[in-house]
Amino acid sequence: MGELAVHVAHLRRIFKVPEREAGLRESVRSLFHRRYREVRAVDGISFDIEPGEVVGFLGPNGAGKTTTLKMLSGLLHPTDGEVRVLGETPARRRREYLRRMSLVMGNRNQLQWDIPAADSFELNRAIYQVPWPEFRRTRDELVELLDLGDLVTKPVRNLSLGERMKVELAAALLHRPAVLFLDEPTLGLDITMQKRIRTFIAEYNVRHSASVLLTSHYMADVEALCQRVIIIDRGRILFDGDLATLATSLAAYKELDVTLAGSGADLSGYGEVRSRDGDRVTLRVPKAQTPLVTARLLADHTVLDLTVEDPPIEDVIELLFAAARPPA
Amino acid sequence: MSERISTASRPRALFDLYRTQARMAVARESQYRMRNVMSLIGFLTEPVVYLAVWTAVAQAKGGSVGGYTPGTLAAYFIAWTLVRNMNVVFTPYGFEWRIRSGEMSGQLLRPAHPIHYDLAYFAGWKVVWFTMWLPIAAALVLLFRPELHPEPVEIAVFAVAIWGAYLVRSLFQWLIGLITFFTTRVAALFEVYIVAELMLSGRLVPMALMPSWVQTVAGYLPFKWTFGFPIEALVGQLGTRTLLTGLGTQLLWIGIGSSLLALTWRAAVRRYSAVGN
Incomplete structure (x- = not known):
């Protein structure tokens, strides 16, 4: 170059x-x-x-x-x-x-x-x-x-x-x-x-x-x-x-987007519930526990759809700022 | 890109910039006919008041004052209206707005000194002004019957001197404007400039009617060369030698103004804080 x-x-x-x-x-x-x-x-x-x-x-x-x-x-x-x-x-x-x-x-x-x-x-x-x-x-x-x-x-x-x-x-x-x-x-x-x-x-x-x-x-x-x-x-x-x-390097968690057959199941035991839209629930799970939580969800519920993603980039950047600014 | 720069000579490039910007000024200002007419009418108030006052004084003194008769006073103040139009330049007030709005930042990012845009723009604007001034001048001539018998050399010097006046006034108002790079407020200093200009330029009254010590002081300052000199070149009896010396003095003030501007510009740009946007 x-x-x-x-x-x-x-x-x-x-x-x-x-x-x-x-x-x-x-x-x-x-x-x-x-x-x-x-x-x-x-x-x-x-x-x-x-x-x-x-x-x-x-x-x-x-x-x-x-x-x-x-x-x-x-x-x-x-x-x-x-x-x-x-x-x-x-x-x-x-x-x-x-x-x-x-x-x-x-x-x-x-x-x-x-x-x-x-x-x-x-x-x-x-x-x-x-x-x-x-x-x-x-x-x-x-x-x-x-x-x-x-x-x-x-x-x-x-x-x-x-x-x-x-x-x-x-x-x-x-x-x-x-x-x-x-x-x-x-x-x-x-x-x-x-x-x-x-x-x-x-x-x-x-x-x-x-x-x-x-x-x-x-x-x-x-x-x-x-x-x-x-x-x-x-x-x-x-x-x-x-x-x-x-x-991947900064976010200590992943986001699981789960669609269940039948609504109403309490998923708070699997991770932090970020949002719920009918049967569709977004969970925030510590990165290291993601495979385990995913396996448990599949075993415990009838899962119609499941995606595992990094959190939105805005959230990651927010995390970065939060880490750089110590609480007052 | 480098080829483009090396092949285009600097004077030719500047000429192209001036021509394009002046054309743009004509296009833009032609859209504001009514505003321009109102400004012209506003400009008339000032010389008409001066003319009325000094005509009364001349008549009270037996027909002339300081060598000016009502007829030559009319010629002086009608020529004044044209010189005033030529003297319209970018003011320090505009600098304040330009910096606050962020427009100055945009100009600083361009590969030409921003004064060129102003000089070219206001030069183009004068074409519009001049077209509108002609019927107004004709009306003034019919109304006030000026005594005006200029020699060809006087007309030629006048035609050059009004542009010299434009350059001198532009440069010095730009200099004051540059103070906004340090303070962002410059109105008070500009007021002082305007008062000095009124007293020492021939704008308020022909310099011949001022006390001799004021005339001496005015000779060492730039103001007279932006108003009094071009007008007197046309309506006075200055003689070829004085006319040419006057043009030379304008040139000297253009040189002084340009040098001061170049020096101040360097410091100003360093201080520029790009406030606004």
Whole structure:
């Protein structure tokens, strides 16, 4: 493998935030004596991303995901540590670097509100100095892949949230970035639109071998797109590895989905009953006891259906956070 | 990708960016005809008040004040309306909004200095303004009967000087705007700038009507070169040497503004905290 797409070592970003209590007295006091608090938004994280890799970047609100993306894209200067993206130091904001990356934030609109997106596309062509033939080719490809149709000829203000996000993505990719930072690209979109965006990102990754770092609160996005996830909380990395092994390595239990012939049986003696829907019961069982419990269930009851699964990835991540945060 | 960068020369790429952004400004602002007309009418209030006051003063003083007759005052303030339109630039208030909304972050991610978008956009907008200004100027001419007999060289210098004024004012307002990268609030400082501009630029009154020490101070500051100089180039009797010196001084202020901006920009970007989104 050649040069890394992203290299991050001991990256730190500390914000100095003014703070004061509520009330008039505190307001007046803050005029003369301002108090500051240091917030370690990113606290010494390290990771690498290979060219063409799609990595999920997960964590609760305020974990440091967006701050990290802003440092990777060159918007924020790190307080300490090293960042290299495509062999460049992002904070230097060299034109050559900015032409090869894109940061898309799901909650921000970079298109001109009052005019059709096609005009904004053309402005991006001029900004990124994309030759006309290449621009037309890429634009047509994006219009097809994202099923944009005549959306690009309508003023952006007349588009729905999902339509705007699709057009926003197209605008961000017209210069064919080699690295793509996506911050909540499916935020607020309906299921169909989420799926469409996911398919598109996967397609773009395959067609252009682009590296993608994706944050999302929707686990479906991560499961569909990322083999590898980095989980961050309070500015520190809690997990960096294969998504499939996350559950098996971290979850101390399995979930048994049992459908019995005839309802009403009390299964609490087999494990923790998580849900019951008629004859269908979901049990949580310690991992080591799973074979034994399964055998007992089959022996004691008439079982119509039985599946053994790792717990949902959201639950596993919750476990990870709980383990990292000692009870108060 | 690297081939694309090496083959496109920087000036040509910038020209392409300016042309595209200016075209977009014309497309966008043409949709807001009524807003633009209302703004133009709003701009008229200020010079009409000045004109009425100074015409009254001139008449009270036997027909002229500081060498200005009612006719030349009318010419001054009608030219003022065009210069004012040319002087509409991106204000520091816009910077506050841009940072809070996250739009600045988007601009910083693009491979061109954000001032280019503003310079190009407002330049394009002026095409729309100018089209709307023409009938208003014609009405003002009919109403106030200006005395205006410019030489070709004065018209040529005026045509260049209004763009020089636009650049000087853009650069210095951008400089003030950059303070928002450090504080996110800059309105108070901008108010001070506007007051200084009113007094020292020829916006409130032709500089010839100001005390001589004010004129001396104004000569060392950028304000006069954004208002008074272009107007006087058209309506005054400056002479070719003074006209060319004036253009040179505008160029000097463009150089000073650009250098200060480049220095401040580096520090500002380092301090940028990407608040908002």
